[in-house]
Amino acid sequence: MNDTRSQRAVVIGGGLAGITAALELADAGLGVTLVEGRPRLGGLAFSFRRGDLTVDNGQHVYLRCCAAYRWFLDRVGGAELAPVQARLDVPVLDVAHPRGPRLGRLRRDPLPVPLHLGRSLATYPHLSLAERASVGRAALALKKLDPADPALDDVDFATWLGRHGQSDRTIEALWDLVGVATLNATAPHASLGLAAMVFKTGLLSEAGAADIGWARVPLGELHDTLARKALESAGVRVETRTKAESISRTENGSWRVELAGETLEAEVVVLAVPQKETHDLLPEGALDEPDKLLGIGTAPILNVHVVYDRKVLKQPFFAALGSPVQWVFDRTDSSGLTGQGQYLAVSQSDAGDEIELPVAELRARYLPELEKLLPAARGAEILDFFVTRERTATFAPTPGVGRLRPSARTRADGLYLAGAWTATGWPATMEGAVRSGFSAAGAALSTLGRPHVHPLQEAA
Numbered sequence: 011m012n013d014t015r016s017q018r019a020v021v022i023g024g025g026l027a028g029i030t031a032a033l034e035l036a037d038a039g040l041g042v043t044l045v046e047g048r049p050r051l052g053g054l055a056f057s058f059r060r061g062d063l064t065v066d067n068g069q070h071v072y073l074r075c076c077a078a079y080r081w082f083l084d085r086v087g088g089a090e091l092a093p094v095q096a097r098l099d100v101p102v103l104d105v106a107h108p109r110g111p112r113l114g115r116l117r118r119d120p121l122p123v124p125l126h127l128g129r130s131l132a133t134y135p136h137l138s139l140a141e142r143a144s145v146g147r148a149a150l151a152l153k154k155l156d157p158a159d160p161a162l163d164d165v166d167f168a169t170w171l172g173r174h175g176q177s178d179r180t181i182e183a184l185w186d187l188v189g190v191a192t193l194n195a196t197a198p199h200a201s202l203g204l205a206a207m208v209f210k211t212g213l214l215s216e217a218g219a220a221d222i223g224w225a226r227v228p229l230g231e232l233h234d235t236l237a238r239k240a241l242e243s244a245g246v247r248v249e250t251r252t253k254a255e256s257i258s259r260t261e262n263g264s265w266r267v268e269l270a271g272e273t274l275e276a277e278v279v280v281l282a283v284p285q286k287e288t289h290d291l292l293p294e295g296a297l298d299e300p301d302k303l304l305g306i307g308t309a310p311i312l313n314v315h316v317v318y319d320r321k322v323l324k325q326p327f328f329a330a331l332g333s334p335v336q337w338v339f340d341r342t343d344s345s346g347l348t349g350q351g352q353y354l355a356v357s358q359s360d361a362g363d364e365i366e367l368p369v370a371e372l373r374a375r376y377l378p379e380l381e382k383l384l385p386a387a388r389g390a391e392i393l394d395f396f397v398t399r400e401r402t403a404t405f406a407p408t409p410g411v412g413r414l415r416p417s418a419r420t421r422a423d424g425l426y427l428a429g430a431w432t433a434t435g436w437p438a439t440m441e442g443a444v445r446s447g448f449s450a451a452g453a454a455l456s457t458l459g460r461p462h463v464h465p466l467q468e469a470a
Contacts, residue, residue, distance in 0.1 A: 018275065018276040018278070019032075019277070019279070021280045022254045022279065024045070024282075025282060026052070026055065026440055026443035027053075027428040027450070028046070029082075029447070030428075030446075032244075034448065035454065035455070040278065045252045045253070045267075046251075052232075057231070060394075063317075064345055066229045068311055068400060072223050074223065075220070077466050078445045078465075079439075079444050081466065087236055091225060091227045092223055092226065092227075092232060096221070100116040101325050102331060104136050104183070105333050106333070115130065118221075123217055134183075145176070147174065148176055149209075152209055167200040168196075182331065187329055188213075189208065191359055192437060194311060200408070202409070207435060256268045258293060265277070265279045276424075278426070282429055284431070288303060293425070296422040296425055309403060309407075313399075315354075316376075317347065320351065322387040330383055333382065335379050339355045339357065341354065405438045418432060430442040432449070448466070
């Protein structure tokens, strides 16, 4: 094979999956063009301007165990801008307790698994003594599961939890507290295989695996500005506001990608767009059952944004019980807000019941709830209130979804798939998106006979 950039690749889609695939292919010596229909990179993890603020469309976090996304941050030069907390510490506030609001914490000690969470669970005030003991037994049973076992994909997580002695309260105050944020689904609607993967990897693999990281700058700085700089430094041609209209074979066996006003030819094409768009662009015969892609459902995420005239929250974030509110994050510094005010983002996963509600109704619903959770918010002036909606934020992790998710390889030589919805073994996270980019690029380079070391093996 040639060691020059005579071999070409087109990556369609500029989210984390597409960016990752493009970087890996360019680093291996291919001439890469990345096309993205939006005016920016980053997919659904992006920022926009609202007056003097820079706003993320939604709150995104990752865990220390997310090795692929951490590679991505390193690769684009953004690791210091999205650090991980020194030790897992999640304040959990229950405002429905009979004796008034009660604060608990989920945090780890510097001890090996599973002792690292022992003290936290033993003193967790939102569960009874019997419920805390049942959590330990369920965790031991969960540790024995193999998330890759196809049989687990057909079982819902709630059924399994019920069989292992988990009460409705235990599911609400612990399992769903974590699961909704990571799976974008409550236990009855989540595949046991995906849930087992999340909890085994995050809580039962290494002591620090679940330590939480988040961007201290707007996501656009990481996923657009720095990513674009890294791509261009690697020699990738980046074309935004550019949609692929069709993909077809050329007479010489390479691929033809039709854009508005331009035709590209390449030996490799990576489709890194959502499942419906992928279905529409796939050439005939590329998948045995292409309509399976349309069976992969989607799940929405709603974010409620509130700017107060004063500081009302001292913690960087917290989770809530006994309230419609799920997770609240302080985004004051990252947004560029100056003065005495504070900007909070309320992140609501699995938001199917609320995603279409009018802003006025959401305001009437959430401002009183925030006052219950944050006494300092009572009497504070609301400087701004707005909502961001991602109606198809993630693929739905429902039981049976595993058999619908395709691998990176297709039946068409030189055509590969990427995206968090592909068969990564992970739910729809930034981690899964980056891993899918690794898989697509790795499969392409292997077929081309180019030497390639998986980035996570290299890091190890």
